[in-house]
Amino acid sequence: MTSIILLSVFGILNLFLGFLRSNKVLLPGAMLLLLAVFGANYADWNAGHAPYFNNMLVVDNYTVAFTGIVLLTTIVLLPFSRSYVLEGDANLAEYYALLLFSLVGAIMMVGYDHLLMLFVGIEILSVCMYVLAGSRKRDSRSNEAALKYFLMGAFATGILLFxxxxxxxxxxxFALSQLGTAIATPANASLQPMLYIGILMMIIGIGFKVSAAPFHFWTPDVYEGTPTFFTAFMSTVVKTAGFGAFLKLLAVAxxxxxxxxxxxxxxxxxLTLLLGNVGAAAQTSTKRMLAYSSVSHAGYLLIGLVASxxxxxxxAANGIFFYSLAYSIATIAAFGVVxxxxxxxxxxxxxxxxxxxKTNPLLAFVMTxxxxxxxxxxxTxxxxxxxFLLAAAAGQGYIGLVVFAVIMSMVGLYYYLRPLIAMYLRPAEADATPVPVDGIQTATLAFLALLTIVLGVAPGLLSGIL
Amino acid sequence: MLTAVLLFLPLAAALLLLLTKGATARALALGASLIEFALAAYAAFAFKTTGSGSFNLDYAWIPSAGINFHVGMDGLSLLLVLLTTFLVPLILLSAFKHKYDNPATFYALVLFMQTGLIGVFTSLDAFLFYFFWEVALIPIYFLAGAWGGERRVAVTLKFFLYTVVGSLLMLAGFVYLYLQTGPAAGSLAAHSSELSAFYSLKLSASEQSWLFWLIFAAFAVKMPIFPFHTWQPDTYTESPAPATMLLSGIMLKMGIYGTMRWLLPVVPLGVSQWQKPVIILSVIGIIYGAIIAIRQRDVKRLIAYSSLSHVGLMAAGVFSLTQIGLQGATIQMLAHGVNVVGMFFIADAIERRTGTRHIPDLGGLTRRTPILSVCFLVMLLSTVALPLTGGFVGEFLLLAGVYQYNAWVGAIAGLTIIFSAVYLLRMFQRVMLGPDSSFSETITDLTGGELLILVPLIALVFWLGLFPGSFLHISEPAVTGLLTQVGR
Incomplete structure (x- = not known):
């Protein structure tokens, strides 16, 4: 709960910091504020089950864990906004503030215990993202992305609300646990058609937010048009929060x-695994490949929902947590390099x-x-x-799905290898100069690569913590 | 504990290497690999005197999924660790002969791969085994890719996809086995991926039948067995010489070793069901590799196909499921490792001097290079399995094992010796003897540094050939144990 309050306050604080008209202060300022929120969030770990707002929101280890992922993701993302700092973008303070506000929405999405809270959370997150998708006001592709995202998103939210x-x-x-008991009551059987249509609409609404097929069609276009910095945010924080919400809905209610x-x-x-992987294999642009790959990762996370x-x-829940974390940091690093x-x-x-x-060994290593x-x-x-996800699903007997996922990850090998081939096996153009990277970006990228390897060598640190 | 040191020493050295350059890097890489070899030799000594108990390390790696960091060495593992640690310093020395870009990274990748290889040979937990299996692949992909020949992009992509797809199938098989351990519908923590847990599973013959192919896929690609071999000749040819040596000398043994430890005893009923098809495939590989080798005009490609042919015999010996066949495969893994590294080194030495590997361009090299010729001939005769050499002992035992399985198959497999005599001696005749080429007068003989690599190899060739007992002795209890497990 402290984290929501802090984020809201800091968001507004950030807007005021904008009056200083000094972008140099903003970036470290925002990072420090987020680190403080991360610490406050960590303090809630193992603090037990704490309900707020008449049981509409609950802070327990589940909430804290997923909040941890979205906060960490945002912290390590911020250094890549340096180009805005250098350009002297007049709206930088607003961007940061919107990111902080959207995090409030993300936390509500993983901490809700009441469907209205879920809706409010999704809306807070989405509205911020609509704005940020169009933040390059003079770039028509950014405008297109924002409009597409907004129209599709508004539809999806409408369906969700319905x-x-x-x-x-x-x-x-509206309360999750009561929903669970009510649905389990045999006396309500006559209401099943209404219930089922409602469930289906909610699945569509959330499926859209996490870009699960067949509701993923907006993803490549929007991801491509949106400035890369915010694409990275969309494909990690929005997805993690979306799956946190999805799992809770299916598992509790x-x-x-x-x-x-x-x-x-x-x-x-x-379908998501198929379209995401095949789509990604067909791309020639790294950014579009990452967009499709983010669709395919939604597919793997859906396996966790099935197995939960x-x-x-x-x-399965632990698997989703671990996967979201590993996916988020790897994605931020990839988008950062790109x-x-x-x-x-x-x-x-x-x-x-x-x-x-050759030109930037560190960037190439992190990308690898x-x-x-x-x-x-x-x-890794x-x-x-x-x-964890596939073993959990196989343990529950979903062999067919697991086999399909393994086949699809073989397809994945093909397109994930292509950047590596380009970086190491093909020569740079004759006049290629090293890509300039500043100290904090270097440190962040190294940290992300290290974290990915640590998770890959000592997964026991974070597996099974929920 | 010693096993853990053997595992992490090369890794630590690899990380340190990234901070160094030039002569320091060479000294560090070579020093670390020599210390590693000394440790392995000490392990062999300790094994003889006190047994393998002290090599075990069992640490809860991922408690929430019942996966342990469990490594240890029995006689079989020990021999392969000895082979790895013996060859790596020599491979590094051969890499020093080349001027690679970023040499420190090159050496670091070699050492990093050594960690993976030793991990594969010592893991006693299925997922740890798979983990190291892939750890060994990543560095060799970059070694072959970044420092390879002109067609490296396509060739290494094919290699990578083949091996990863194979190992993913193996992983799928392991996951299935893992879920069969412990209670039926418990959490993952209740399952176990220990080798011993896999050994004590009681699976039906039909389950074992398809599990066999899932697990064998990875090993068949790595060895490689016909028809999973198509990545191999290209990759061997396009890779830089040290990477080819790693691939053929050590990595190939991962497949044989994996079959012996992780396939035969785990799905014995599946093995007995598929024994015949696999042996037939292996024998086809023997003949096919040999016939194609005869036609080759590129020295490296010829050795690659020859290696394919010899691996077929090893696989056939393993699948004969006889004590003598498995022991033969063990000794032949060592002999083949030494032979093929020696052969590739000599091919590389000739290429460095003449700038070509094209057989018709070479000829009459021997007059100026007596030492090179002798070394070449020794390596070659060991590959042909002439008595007194390591190759003879290995192939003889293997053929005896296959013969026990079926006399006809044994006879056909025996053709490998005749065939390899044909193509290897023909190559020797055309490269070293034969009519003079433009290089005959200018070529220089082996330098002292090169002899430093070849002399240990040749010494081991004769050691294996004259006193095979000293090695067979080490692996015998392990092999007997595996066969008891298969026959249960």
Missing amino acids: GIALLYGATGT LPAAQGFWMPTIQAMCA KGNLTGD KLVVDHRQRDDYAGLNGLG VSMLSLAGIPL GGFFGKF
């Missing part, structure tokens, strides 16, 4: 309706990475670690993320 209303109609409650949503989620999962079976502390390289070399296809191993992690190769956190 679903919540139907769920309320069928059960008479809807376990009794499992017979209905399980096939739906399984079908979505298989109404359990917020079991193997942003730095694209800013410098002005091209975003794979060839833009050519010879990076993140690609291997996203591909799920051992020695991504491997254990996949392993």
Whole structure:
């Protein structure tokens, strides 16, 4: 709870910091504020089950763990806004403030115990993202992305809200645990059609937010048009928070309706894996590849939802936590490198990475670690993320889905290897100069690579903590 | 504990190497690999006197999933660790002969790979085994890719995809086995991926039947067994010489070792079901590799196909499921490792002097290079399995094992010796003897530094050939144990 309060206050503080008209203060300022929030969040670890606002919001280890991921992700993302600092972007303070506010939404999404709180959380997060997607006001692609995202997002939220209303109609409650009991009561059986349509609409609404197929179609376009800095935020924080919310919904409120949503989620999962991986393999732009790859990772996380079976502390939930963390840090590192390289070399296809191993060994190394992690190769956190999720699903008997996921991750190898080939096996252009990287970015990238390796070597540190 | 030191010393040295350059890097890399070899030799000594109990290390790695960091060495592991630690310093020395970009990174990757290889040979937990299996792959991919020949991009991509797909199938098999341990529907923490837990599983014959192929996929690609071999000749040819030596000398043994430790005893019923097809494939590989080798005009490619042919015999010997076949495979893993590294080193030495590996361009080299010729001939005759050399002992035992399985198959597999005599002696004749080429007068003989690499190899060739007992003795209890496990 402290983290929500602090973030709101700091968001406003950041807006005032903007009056200083000194972008140099803003970046370290925002990072320090977020570090303080991270500390406050950590203080809530193992503090037990703390309900707020008439049980609408709850802070327990589940909330704290997922909040930890989104906060960490944002902290390590901030250094890559340096280009805005250098450009002297007049709106930098607003960007930071919007990021902090959107984090409030993200925390509400993983901490809700009441469907209205979920809705408010999603809206806070989304509205901030609509604005940030269009933050390059003079760039038509950024405008296009913002408009697309806004229209699609508004639809999805509408559908979600409709679903919540139907769920309320069928059960008479918004509270998660009461929903769970109400649905399990046989007397409510006559209301099932309404209930099922409601569940389906909620799945569509959240499926859109986490870009699960077939509601992923906006992702590549929006990710490509949005400034890379915010794309990284979208594909990590929004996804992590979305899955935190999704898991909670299915596990706490809807376990009794499992017979209905399980096939739906399984079908979505298989479709997401297929479209995400095949789509990514067909891309020529690194950024678009990362966009499709983020769709495919939603597919792997959906396997965790399938395997969770109404359990917020079991193997599958732990797997989702671990996977989200490993995925987020690897993605931030990848987007960070891509942003730095694209800013410098002005091209975003794979060839833009050519010879990076020579000109910028560190960037190339960090990119290598993140690609291997996203591909799920051992020695990286991504491997254990996949392993925990797939082992949990296989343990629950979903062999077919697991086999399909393994086949799809073989497809993944192909496109994750392409940046590596470009960086190490192809020569740089003759006039290629090293990509400029400042100290804090270097430190952040090194930290991300190290964290990915630590997660891949000693996964016991964070596995099974929920 | 010693095993852990053996595992992490090369890794630590690899990390340190990234901070050094030039002569310091060379000294550090070589020094670390020599210390590593000394430790392995000490382990062999300790094994003889006190047994392998002290090599065990069992540490809860991922408690929430019942996975342990469990390493240890029995006789079989020890021999392969000895082979690895013996070859790595020599491979590093051969790398010093080249002027690579970023040499420190190159050496660091070699040492990093050594950690992976030793991990594979000592892991006693399935996921740890898989972990090291992939750890060994990543450095060799970069070694072959970043320092490779012109066609490196396509070739290494094929290599990487082949091996990773194979090992993912193996992982799938391991996950299935792992979920069979412990209670049926418990949390992951209740399962175990220990080798011993896998050994005590009671699976039906039909389960074992498909599990066999899932697990064998990884080993078949790595060895490689016909028809999973198509990555191999290209990768061997395009890689820089030290990487080729690592691939053929040590990495290939991961497949044989994996079969012996992680396949035969784990799914014995599956093995007995598929024994015949696999032996037939192996024998096809023997003949196929040999016939193609005869036609090769590139020295490196010829050795690559020859290696394919010899691996086929090792696989056939392992799948004969006889004591003599497995012991033969063990000794042949050592002999082949030494032979093939020696052969590739000599091919590299010739290429460095003449700038070509194209056989028709070479000829009459022997007049100016008596020492090179002798070394070449020794390595070559050991590969042909001439008595007194290591190759003879290995191939003889292997053939005896295959013969016990089926006399006809044994006879066909025996052709490997005749075939390898044909293509290897023909190559020797055309490269070293034969009509003079433009290099005959200018080529220089081996330097002292190069002899430093070849002399230990040759010494081991004769040691293996004259006193194979000293090695067979070490692996015998382990091999007997594996076969008891298979026969249960």
